[in-house]
Amino acid sequence: MKKRLYELAHCRAGDKGNTSLLSVFALRDADYPLLVARVTAQAVKAQLGHIVRGTVTRHEVPNLCALQFVCEDALGGGVTTSLAMDAHGKSLSYALLEMEIES
Amino acid sequence: MIRIGSGAGFAGDRLEPAVILAERAGLAYLGLECLAERTIALAQLRKLKDPNEGYDPLLARRMERLLPVAKKNGVRLLSNMGAANPVAGAAALLEIARRRKIPLKVAAVTGDDVLQLLEPNDRILETGGRVADYPWLVSANAYLGAEALLPALASGADVVLTGRVADPSLFLAPAMHEFGWDPADWDRIAAGTVMGHLLECGGQVTGGYYADPGVKDVPRFAELGFPFAEIEPDGRFVIAKPEDTGGVVNLMSVKEQLLYEVTDPRGYATPDVLADFTTVQIRPAGTERVAVSGATGRPRPQQLKVSIGYHAGWVGEGEISYGGPNARARAELAAETLRARLAPEFAELRVDLIGLSSLHGRPLHAVGEPYEIRVRVAGRAGIREKAERVGEEVEALWTNGPGGGGGARKYLREQIGVVSTLIERSRVRPELHVTEVRGEEATV
Known part of the structure; x- marks a missing residue:
């Protein structure tokens, strides 16, 4: 059965230069293994490929039931020179939570 | 404690x-x-x-x-x-x-x-380039x-x-x-x-x-x-x-x-x-x-990070809204028109449809026709007068754009870019x- 990631996780976006940092947390700790299995770096790149032009790297942070995604070349050249409305990519957390995963 | x-x-x-x-x-x-x-x-x-x-x-x-x-x-x-x-x-x-x-x-x-301590050959972390690539430095801290x-x-x-x-x-x-x-x-x-x-x-x-x-x-x-x-x-x-x-x-x-x-x-x-x-x-x-x-x-x-500010030119922006029947088509016509009128002058130009695709590029789940859409355009230029052209073309849509365009606004700002290097x-x-x-x- 497919589920929207929004039903399983919460997320916050941060930025460093042209890199977007997306932190994904299980809403219920019991769902963390499912997130680890399904929300891979590859899956995130597929979900946000039209925004994230560079590499996506994933860090597992099990003490927080969290996954940290480092998305390179994601902010239109960088926060300070981007022409985008949302130059910081602060809304990208909710673009990731749109992702559908097999549960 | x-x-x-x-x-x-x-x-x-x-x-x-x-x-x-x-x-x-x-x-x-x-x-x-x-x-x-x-x-x-x-x-x-x-x-x-x-x-x-x-x-x-x-x-x-x-x-x-x-x-x-x-x-x-x-x-x-x-x-x-x-x-x-x-x-x-x-x-x-x-x-x-x-x-x-x-x-x-x-x-x-x-x-x-540390602006006075920077050397032309210091490495820029983000680009792999050099400090000398940025002739208009504002600050280095x-x-x-x-x-x-x-x-x-x-x-x-x-x-x-x-x-x-x-x-x-x-x-x-x-x-x-x-x-x-x-x-x-x-x-x-x-x-x-x-x-x-x-x-x-x-x-x-x-x-x-x-x-x-x-x-x-x-x-x-x-x-x-x-x-x-x-x-x-x-x-x-x-x-x-x-x-x-x-x-x-x-x-x-x-x-x-x-x-x-x-x-x-x-x-x-x-x-x-x-x-x-x-x-x-x-x-x-x-x-x-x-x-x-x-x-x-x-x-x-062992080294400290240095944040370097530099002049990155001027950004002109403009916005105008369309609502009601066929709002999306009229907004898209406005977007195409702005692009056609500005693209020859601006190497860096971005046109957004606010309410549809300005944040995530496109809607990431199925959506109906939006009731209203705000068209937004931004362009970068080396000089202020040229950047001002962006907002002027948006305002010109009052009389030279699709029907029912309302709430036109224009903005201009000097853009300061930031890159980093390291210092002992x-x-x-x-x-x-x-x-x-x-x-x-x-x-x-």
């Missing part, structure tokens, strides 16, 4: 929450982080025009309200509101103190300005660490005013000062850095940048309280907020802020330490209280400037 509060998370942050913290949270210290990467470059531009300027433009407004309360309750303040000119910022503070008849000692910390603030705290100053300092260091420094932590006691320095990282964005750990109705509800959101930490000599601490304020402090809000803007959870680098966030343990510790422990650290980086620690020399208004002066 001491209590350290966070009274601002960015330059334009709300004023009231800091006053509430100083009034009734039993704080020993209150940190105010007000200096984004770009903010210091803008401050440098103001200093070039007037040598008495270049500190945070909101400093006077914040401090008029905060200083009397903080002084009355013995809360010492630390802030990077000194921006490009901490000494001038200190003078402005003393002026407030004199007028309000408050005895006040201010310590300004300088030495972060090294990130000072907590150690640079210790002499200021030892001076007994009521307010410590800095320029560029790593954000968590503003909160770590008072813990080091109070508990006498060895700067090479990496686990404790890491614990204080985790505390600083959780506090540095103000309301972002108490429900700001977090609330999502029905999923992550935040009570009394309009009265969002700012956080403080109760830290022990061994580095364990609790994050909390003042009673009778809005907001939340729970595991979810603390987790979100803990990983905020973290590139490597195993090695969060500041001038003070390389902190490992993957060993941190968090647990509930009562109503709106979360206990944090277990941070570990490794020796600090030994080349950066923090300096302390202590000034004061004494009791008799204050009561004259």
Whole structure:
């Protein structure tokens, strides 16, 4: 059965230069293994490929039931020179939570 | 145990929450982080025009309200509101103190300005290029660490005013000062850095940048309280907020802020330490209280990061709205028209449909026809007059665009880009400037 990631996780976006940092947390700790299995770096790149032009790297942070995604070349050249409305990519957390995963 | 509060998370942050913290949270210290990467470059531009300027433009407004309360309750303040000119910022503070008849000692910390120390061949971290690639440099500031603030705290100053300092260091420094932590006691320095990282964005750990109705509800959101930490000599601490304020402090809000803007959870680098966030343990510790422990650290980086501001040209923007029947088609026609009229002049041009695709490129779930759409265009140019063309073409849509175009607005701003390089620690020399208004002066 497919589920929207929004039903399983919460997320916050941060930025460093042209890199977007997306932190994904299980809403219920019991769902963390499912997130680890399904929300891979590859899956995130597929979900946000039209925004994230560079590499996506994933860090597992099990003490927080969290996954940290480092998305390179994601902010239109960088926060300070981007022409985008949302130059910081602060809304990208909710673009990731749109992702559908097999549960 | 001491209590350290966070009274601002960015330059334009709300004023009231800091006053509430100083009034009734039993704080020993209150940190105010007000200096984004770009903010210091803008401050440098103001200093070039007037040598008495270049500190945070909101400093006077914040401090008029905060200083009397903080002084009355013995809360010492630390802030990077000194921006490009901490000494001038200190003078402005003393002026407030004199007028309000408050005895006040201010310590300004300088030495972060390393513009004169840059070499053309210094490497730019983001691009792999060189400093020489940026002919119009505005500013270059090294990130000072907590150690640079210790002499200021030892001076007994009521307010410590800095320029560029790593954000968590503003909160770590008072813990080091109070508990006498060895700067090479990496686990404790890491614990204080985790505390600083959780506090540095103000309301972002108490429900700001977090609330999502029905999923992550935040009570009394309009009265969002700012956080403080109760830290022990061994580095364990609790994050909390003042009673009778809005907001939340729970595991979810603390987790979100803990990983905020973290590139490597195993090695969060500041001038003070390389902190490992993957060993941190968090647990509930009562109503709106979360206990944090277990941070570990490794020796600090040998070099300091330098943030370089440069002129990146001018950006012109314009917006206009379409609503009702066929709004999307009329908005798309406006977008195409703007592109056709501006593209020949602008190498860098972006056209957005607000309400449809401006944030995520396209809707990521099925949507019906939007009732209204705002067309937005932005273009970059080397000179101001050319950038102004963008807004002019949007306004021209009143009479030269699709039917029913309303609410046209135009904007123009000078763009300051920011890149980074590294500098040897030994080349950066923090300096302390202590000034004061004494009791008799204050009561004259």
